Amino acid sequence: MIAEEIRLLHKELEGTGAQLVAVSKFHPVEALREAYDAGQRIFGESRAQELLQKIPAMPEDVKWHFIGHLQTNKVRSLMGRTALIESVDSEHLLNMIDRESERAGVVTRVLMQLHVAREETKTGFAPEELLDYFSRRSFEQLRATHICGVMGMASNTDDRARVSDDFRRIRATFDRIREICPDLRGFDTVSMGMSGDWKLALEQGSTLVRIGTRIFGARQY
Ligand SMILES: *Cc1c(COP(=O)(O)O)cnc(C)c1O
Numbered sequence: 001m002i003a004e005e006i007r008l009l010h011k012e013l014e015g016t017g018a019q020l021v022a023v024s025k026f027h028p029v030e031a032l033r034e035a036y037d038a039g040q041r042i043f044g045e046s047r048a049q050e051l052l053q054k055i056p057a058m059p060e061d062v063k064w065h066f067i068g069h070l071q072t073n074k075v076r077s078l079m080g081r082t083a084l085i086e087s088v089d090s091e092h093l094l095n096m097i098d099r100e101s102e103r104a105g106v107v108t109r110v111l112m113q114l115h116v117a118r119e120e121t122k123t124g125f126a127p128e129e130l131l132d133y134f135s136r137r138s139f140e141q142l143r144a145t146h147i148c149g150v151m152g153m154a155s156n157t158d159d160r161a162r163v164s165d166d167f168r169r170i171r172a173t174f175d176r177i178r179e180i181c182p183d184l185r186g187f188d189t190v191s192m193g194m195s196g197d198w199k200l201a202l203e204q205g206s207t208l209v210r211i212g213t214r215i216f217g218a219r220q221y
Contacts, residue, residue: 001217002031002034002035002038002215002216003034003035003037003038004038005214005215006020006022006035006038006039006040006215007038007039009211009214009215010039010040013202013209016202017207018193018202018206018207018208018209019042019207019208019209020040020042020208020209020211021042021043021044021065021067021086021191021208021209021210021211022035022040022042022043022044022211022212022215022216023043023044023045023046023067023194023210023211023212023215023216024043024044024045024054024212024216025044025045025046025047025050025067025068025212025219026050026219026220026221027212027216027219029054029057029058031216032054032058033058035215035216036058036059036062041061041062041063042062042063042065042083043058043062043063043064043065044064044065044066044067044086044210044212045064045065045066045067045068046066046067046068046069047068048066048070048071048074048077048078049074051064051066051078051081051082052077052078052081055081063083063084064081064082064083065082065083065084065085065086065210066078066082066084066085066086066087067086067087067151067210068087069087069089069123070085070087070088070093072092072093072096075093075096075097075100076100076103076104079100079101079103079104079106079108080104080106082108082109083109084109084110084111084148084189085097085108085109085110085111086110086111086113086151086191086208086210087111087113087124087151088110088111088112088113088147089113089115089123089124089125090125091133091138094110094112094142094145097110097145098142098143098144098145101143101144101145102143102144106144107144107145107146108144108145108146109145109146109148110145110146110147110148111147111148111149111150111151111189111191112124112125112130112133112147112149112150112151113125113150113151113152114126114127114130114150114151114152114169114170114173115152116152116153116154116166116169116170116173117152117153117154117155117156117166118155118162119155119156124152127169127172127173130150130173130177131173131176131177131180134177134180134181134184135180137181139181139184146186147184147187148186148187148188148189149174149187149188149189149190149191149207150170150173150174150177150189150190150191151190151191151192151208152166152167152170152191152192153166153192153194154166154167154192154197154200154201160200163197163200164200164203164204167192167193167197167200167201167203167204167205167206168204170190170192170204171190171192171204171205171206174190174205188207189207189208190205190206190207190208191206191207191208191209191210192204192206192208192209193206193209193210193211194209194210194211194212194213195211195212195213195214196213198211
């Protein structure tokens with residue numbers, strides 16, 4: 001089942017230029033292992049504790065993406081452990097990651113999380129806030145953090161037009177940042193699309209889809 005879904009998704013993503021993050025939060029290591037054996041290498045986790053438990057149980061060439069809300073008191077524990085922290089939702093968190101990265105002697109790759117969904121509960125930067133951050137060129141103060149792009153989620157709705165529009169806004173914000181800062185290097189990632197909406201995200205220019213339920217089944221919280 002898991003292996004089959006991984007192979008199908010890899011096939012469906014072939015030629016799109018987008019990569020697959022297998023969102024494995026709340027699933028046991030055995031399930032991750034099955035996905036790994038089918039060729040999956042990027043895994044997404046949303047809780048620091050769970051991620052740190054899974055790392056030693058999986059092969060070393062796994063690329064771990066952190067995709068959940070990261071509390072500042074957990075930042076230190078993740079230094080040097082992630083290929084990408086996708087969910088930087090405030091300048092405060094970004095600065096903390098930078099301080100701790102420098103302290104640990106590592107460079108941390110991150111995405112800035114955009115809030116475009118019409119739901120109050122979702123965290124992240126409003127598009128204007130993020131454009132302002134790059135207009136101020138505040139990233140030049142970072143010493144050990146590399147901003148690689150943006151991550152976002154669409155509204156949780158069956159209204160496909162609205163979901164597409166949310167993705168279009170995420171991509172447009174990314175494109176605008178590249179216009180504002182044409183000298184930004186390695187700013188090339190647009191992480192959007194989950195189990196229910198990844199095809200719409202691809203249409204709007206996603207380069208990284210984060211898929212959990214379709215691969216691993218429903219999560220038991
Ligand atoms: C859990 C989660 C996903 C995966 O969602 P599915 O609907 O299970 O595919 C993707 N992105 C983020 C940020 C998540 O927290």
